Amino acid sequence: MRLDEYVDDIEQDDSVALRKLAEEKSYAVTEYIDDARTRFDETLTDDTLVGSTAPSVFVGRSSYPNVSAGVLAPVGDENDAEAYATTGEWYQQGFSIDDVFERRTGLLNSTRRSNVDVYDVWDGFVGTQREVALADDPVDIELGLDDRPGFDLDGPLEDIAAPRGPRAFAESARVTENPSVPRAIEKTLSDDDWRAEGAITYLYRRGFDVYDINNVLSVGALGEAENRRLVPTRWSITAVDDTVGQYLRGTIRNAPPIDRTLVWHTSYMGNDYWVVAAPGDWEFELLELKAPGSIWNPDPDGQLYMAADNEGYDGRSGYVEETSGAYYAARLGVLEALADRDRQAKVFVVRYATEAYWAPVGVWQIRESVRDAFDGEPAVAETFHDAVRQLVPQLPVSMAALRRKSTMAAGVQADLSAFGAGGDSSRSR
Incomplete structure (x- = not known):
């Protein structure tokens, strides 16, 4: 098809629908926040002990190298926990911005402050976070929170930097099952003489998408022993995209x-x-x-x-x-x-x-x-x-x-x- 014909065939209906949604965004966001608050109030017990299923993790970048290490888990929708993890499936399912808000506001971010140097740390909160990131399926966990979740979403919509769920500081965390770890990830984890770039490429070549790999990198489970540390999520996403991109560029050089x-x-x-x-x-x-x-x-x-x-x-x-x-x-x-x-x-x-x-x-x-x-x-x-x-x-x-x-x-x-x-x-x- 010639380019001029191609351009003429592009439909504009989606743009019209998106503009309508944008005009109504404040109502949608308010409803999701209210629904999430209600669900958390109904689910949390008096001692704020939460049983949930964690599909993903988060590492903040503020105050690096003493960062906020977090476990992300829906509360009240544990059977569908996998659907809360950001993956390419969201695109395949045609998620709208509205849908992303609904998912993200339903995720509890249970956090503890941690130094990024965690090579030998496999117990406590950070150990739980690392087990969640390495598992091939969402992991059942038990969380002890020291306060009620804070939504931090009050105020004008324009102050909201990105859709996000409530956050609470965790006194304790433990995995309540034996998580299954893919063999390829076990290999990269056990080989602490392997540079992170090589391990990332190895996992990608074995069919792991970048979403899985950046979780593993983020919890300090890739690379040479002396270099293994928590990597803020935002940095790990870009690092994996860049590393895989460099590998692919090498495959097409000739x-x-x-x-x-x-x-x-x-x-x-x-x-x-x-x-x-x-x-x-x-x-x-x-x-x-x-x-x-x-x-x-x-x-x-x-x-x-x-x-x-x-x-x-x-x-x-x-x-x-x-x-x-x-x-x-x-x-x-x-x-x-x-x-x-x-x-x-x-x-x-x-x-x-x-x-x-x-x-x-x-x-x-x-x-x-x-x-x-x-x-x-x-x-x-x-x-x-x-x-x-x-x-x-x-x-x-x-x-x-x-x-x-x-x-x-x-x-x-x-x-x-x-x-x-x-x-x-x-x-x-």
């Missing part, structure tokens, strides 16, 4: 390039994604456009926010400056698709976060959106330059502004008429 320019599109949770892949050696760029009124650009009367990072054939030597974890999540989705096809390409990903993206749900939605885009039938463009020119009218930015921000788009040879396409360039300042 692969032949794709033979034509292809364009994919998908949309999810108020985000539009365009992926342009053109013949040539590996090159990658992520360009993020964030509309006024969206979560990371909240002023509805403000200007469009633009951020971009890129790499060439040899990858990057340092952390990205503007797009943070989104870069590594998007790059992973691209590299998985190329490795599966045994091809390399220069790839330009554009993410447009519209005002319908009213709450941050995590980089998982970026990773899964890019993965899903490659499952669709692509459009065909004459050249990379032609693809970018035809995409500009679909974006809230002019060709001139795009060229000023994007390294890859800056190479597009355009005539004067192209500089006026796609709207007023003043919106992108």
